[in-house]
Amino acid sequence: MTMTLERAAQTDAPLVDVKGLRHVYGKGAGAGLVVLDDVNLTLRPNEIVGLLGRSGSGKSTLLRSIAGLITPTAGTVMVSDMPGDAAAHGVSMVFQSFALFPWLTVQKNVELGLEAQGVPADIRRKRTLAAIDLIGLDGFENAYPKELSGGMRQRVGLARALVVQPSVLLMDEPFSSLDVLTAETLRTDLLDLWNEGRMPIRSILMVTHNIEEAVLMCDRILVFSSNPGRVIGEIKVELPQPRKRLDPAFRAMVDDLYARMTARPSEPAAREGALPGAGLGMALTHVSTNTLSGMIEALAGSSDNGAAELGALGRELQMEANELLPIAETLQLMRFAEIDGRVIRLTAAGRRYEAAAIDARKQLFAQHLLAYVPLAAHIRRVLDDRTSHQAPASRFRDELEDFMSEPYAQETIDAIVSWGRYAEIFAYHEDDDRFSLDDPA
16 A cells, blocks of 8 residues: 555556446346446545535445445446555545444544554554544543544544545545534544645545535535436636635535536436436435425525525525435426526426415325326326235335335335325335325324
């Protein structure tokens, strides 16, 4: 690893070089879902690069391919001139979840990577204590994860990644599971360490769907499309550090990224009126119907006659992009709103929904759910066709897993259950994981 770092420093060669990467989720002989298609990426020394995109755009899959945790369907990954499995020796990864062993102390958790590398105990201890001190946990060496706050646990994960002295640090939404204030503190501390040159890494590649986080931290931002994931834009962030959220240039860049992330593909949809990716295998985000109704009401009450800029709306509602965009996209999918660039506006149906009483809202929601969400219509057809009017949810979950990973399939089912119950188009029985046409009551 030392030779690799020295060679990269001398030649200024790319630390990560991804060419033509493609990844397909699927089972057996099925066509499957193309998650990533022809992705090309270069990471050079001394830069922080952000992978920004909506949920399901394949960002984490790309990161795991670079880390050597999964094998892509096609394409090549080079890390510090090391192809294939050897690439894993040049990288460390910080995950969204803390992924700590609860029976090990902070020191033992951090030591794990060094122990796996066969580093002698005395050197291992010295490097581990230095890493713990670097990330601000000196004094907690003998504490167990259950004794730590969420932010402190993530600091342990960061120390564990840094202690092996990688050339590249990969971060998969490392702040998304933390509260707002803790996340802000950890971002600031990480940037301070980076800007002061105190971390033993050459570059950082991070996944995020938080637009402001990307602008705050990154030197370059690669914007991903969905279905399949492709790099559709690259933005250089030349604002000086430390960056200020209220800076007009900062705000303008955030607004521009909102527009890029919500832009529809230029190619025509497969059928008239269809949204991109809105097929049976479309991954859905579980957004509550109360939240959807609240957003419709917020838009109806806006000063711009049912329309608002997404960036301004997020600031007004104190919502990050990763909270706002799934709501906006679900309203667009259901045809209660439409997104045009950086602006979201209510449709005529959205205005009818806002003005309607509770029962009329539920009826309108049911009509749109069956018309525009293929999975909901599919479940209803199966229940209608069966004499028992029942079907195990596992049947639909298995169908979804032909197109997407298991966690996305489960969240999609969760969304359909919530929306179907509200619309009263079917019932779901959690005790035996079953859909039916029975009265939900």
